[in-house]
Amino acid sequence: MLQIKNYSLEYFKGKRIIDNLNMSIREGDIYAFVGRNGAGKTTTIKSIVGINHITEGDILLDKISILKDPIKYKNMIAYVPDNPILYEHLTGIEYLNFIADIYEMTYKEREKNIKLYANKFELYDDLNDLISSYSHGMKQKLVLIAAFMHNPKLYVLDEPFVGLDPKASFTLKELIRSKAEEGKIIFFSTHVLDVAEKLCNRIAIIKDGKVIVDGDMDRIIADKSLEEIFMELVVDE
16 A cells, blocks of 8 residues: 655745645555646655655655655655656667666566566567667656556556557556556546546645545546536636
């Protein structure tokens, strides 16, 4: 389980960007995290993966604190940012082997999983090319391969569909569902509310650094669409 406990973040003393967030995401959840630009989504995500500091509270994965044991915590996660920033002087396969080294994957394991996921995302034949020659969509696929290949407990995905063609988007949705069925945790941020509604079983809506809705997708949307709920709660005032 991913637990966000009393999490607050201040960039300047007295000015809270995130204010006392509390969320629990269970094994097998595909958890949508949505809000307007500037609401605090990416700020929260960057604290979950250890990029941003935490002013108050804690974040735990399987009771392991990111503050007390950050290396063990980070070994269990994969992060796909909203904009893939890569080492462009490397080839695709050099980058994947670099990530595999960080997660101490065996040669047999990395060879098998790189081939598996690179074929799924139709990038296998391009892995010997320099990343600098890749399109945005190819870079996004490479980041996704790197995330899936070491089989983490928690997948933190920030706008993962940006730049993907329809076939790759379908592949990603199928992988997300399959990993959830294995008991993995998917923490998924997107502005595409239709995708969130169809793909996710739970949702939190954040506004001005505070979660205003958190629960099962079916219960929250009831007989409306997620877009209608979002407009009522976040946009219409």
